[in-house]
Amino acid sequence: QSVAVLGAPFSRGQKRGGVEHGPKVIRDAGLIDRLSGLDYSIHDFGDLNFHYIEKDEPYMDVKFPRTVGAANKMVSGAVSRAVGAGHTLVMLGGDHSLAIGSVAGHAQQCPDLCLIWVDAHADINTPMSSPSGNLHGQPVAFMLKELQDKMPDIPGFSWTKPFLTSRDLVYIGLRDIDPGEHHILKDLGIQYFTMRDVDRLGIQRVMEVALDHLLSRKQRPIHLSFDVDAFDPSLAPATGTPVNGGLTYREGIYITEEIHNTGLLSVMDLVEVNPTLGANPEAVQATALLAVDVIASSLGQTREGARASIDQNP
Ligand SMILES: N/C(=N\O)NCCC[NH3+]
Numbered sequence: 001q002s003v004a005v006l007g008a009p010f011s012r013g014q015k016r017g018g019v020e021h022g023p024k025v026i027r028d029a030g031l032i033d034r035l036s037g038l039d040y041s042i043h044d045f046g047d048l049n050f051h052y053i054e055k056d057e058p059y060m061d062v063k064f065p066r067t068v069g070a071a072n073k074m075v076s077g078a079v080s081r082a083v084g085a086g087h088t089l090v091m092l093g094g095d096h097s098l099a100i101g102s103v104a105g106h107a108q109q110c111p112d113l114c115l116i117w118v119d120a121h122a123d124i125n126t127p128m129s130s131p132s133g134n135l136h137g138q139p140v141a142f143m144l145k146e147l148q149d150k151m152p153d154i155p156g157f158s159w160t161k162p163f164l165t166s167r168d169l170v171y172i173g174l175r176d177i178d179p180g181e182h183h184i185l186k187d188l189g190i191q192y193f194t195m196r197d198v199d200r201l202g203i204q205r206v207m208e209v210a211l212d213h214l215l216s217r218k219q220r221p222i223h224l225s226f227d228v229d230a231f232d233p234s235l236a237p238a239t240g241t242p243v244n245g246g247l248t249y250r251e252g253i254y255i256t257e258e259i260h261n262t263g264l265l266s267v268m269d270l271v272e273v274n275p276t277l278g279a280n281p282e283a284v285q286a287t288a289l290l291a292v293d294v295i296a297s298s299l300g301q302t303r304e305g306a307r308a309s310i311d312q313n314p
């Protein structure tokens with residue numbers, strides 16, 4: 001089993017500077033060492049080199065469309081190549097608009113993939129419904145076949161084509177849903193678990209129902225798109241849109257343990273770590289370390305430890 005790590009230092013899906021430094025702080029928090037302790041071969045592909053297109057005027061209020069579109073075309077190619085080469089891929093963001101390329105590239109290799117979106121937000125605004133025009137609040141709308149009549153031809157996105165149907169997607173951690181998004185979630189009958197559902201059912205039942213919804217008919221590759229703001233801001237303060245009442249550490253780790261245990265994880269995104277938004281260095285480090293824990297747990301690090309290989313002295 002081989003794992004590839006790809007940094008995507010990109011911020012133009014939203015307005016706050018700093019999230020482009022996410023890959024660096026996650027690596028500096030020891031990601032590669034932590035993954036090397038698991039039984040994989042690790043390949044660090046380094047960071048993609050994005051070009052910010054000058055004179056990238058808004059289109060129907062959508063901000064930086066050409067820059068975000070070009071960045072995601074590059075991400076899509078890189079993810080497709082990595083999955084095609086047999087790697088389990090970890091993409092480090094960068095803002096959540098990067099999922100447009102990450103999931104599309106994955107779907108190129110695995111058209112039957114299913115998507116687990118762990119986030120305080122649904123990120124399913126269309127350009128018309130988006131209150132801000134920031135593309136990191138719209139990535140899922142680009143993926144769903146059912147929304148294509150609602151999607152205009154945005155400059156920079158002519159390469160995209162929808163590949164997902166609403167039953168292939170499950171949300172966990174939602175607690176700040178825009179009105180237009182609520183309408184879409186209900187209209188399309190998308191399966192989602194808000195933080196109220198987590199409180200009512202407990203995370204064990206949420207995972208049981210979520211994985212049954214996605215995998216009971218047929219086992220298929222999983223794309224996990226994990227926005228660090230799914231966690232409570234007390235745990236992940238260095239992020240752009242913190243929302244109170246998020247996942248506990250144990251709930252977040254349980255989610256990733258259960259996903260690992262399916263044996264079906266193929267690509268994961270870890271996005272929205274913004275080291276310039278922590279109140280102090282300790283807050284930034286806590287957020288970066290949490291990102292490393294989530295990734296390591298998704299890839300098989302367990303709380304019960306693992307058997308030492310027999311040639312290790314005890
Ligand atoms: N972190 C964010 N998405 O996950 N921000 C944008 C969402 C606004 N509705």
Ligand SMILES: [Mn+2]
Pocket residue numbers: 096119121123136227272
């Ligand atoms: Mn998000």
Ligand SMILES: [Mn+2]
Pocket residue numbers: 119120121227229230241272
């Ligand atoms: Mn979010």
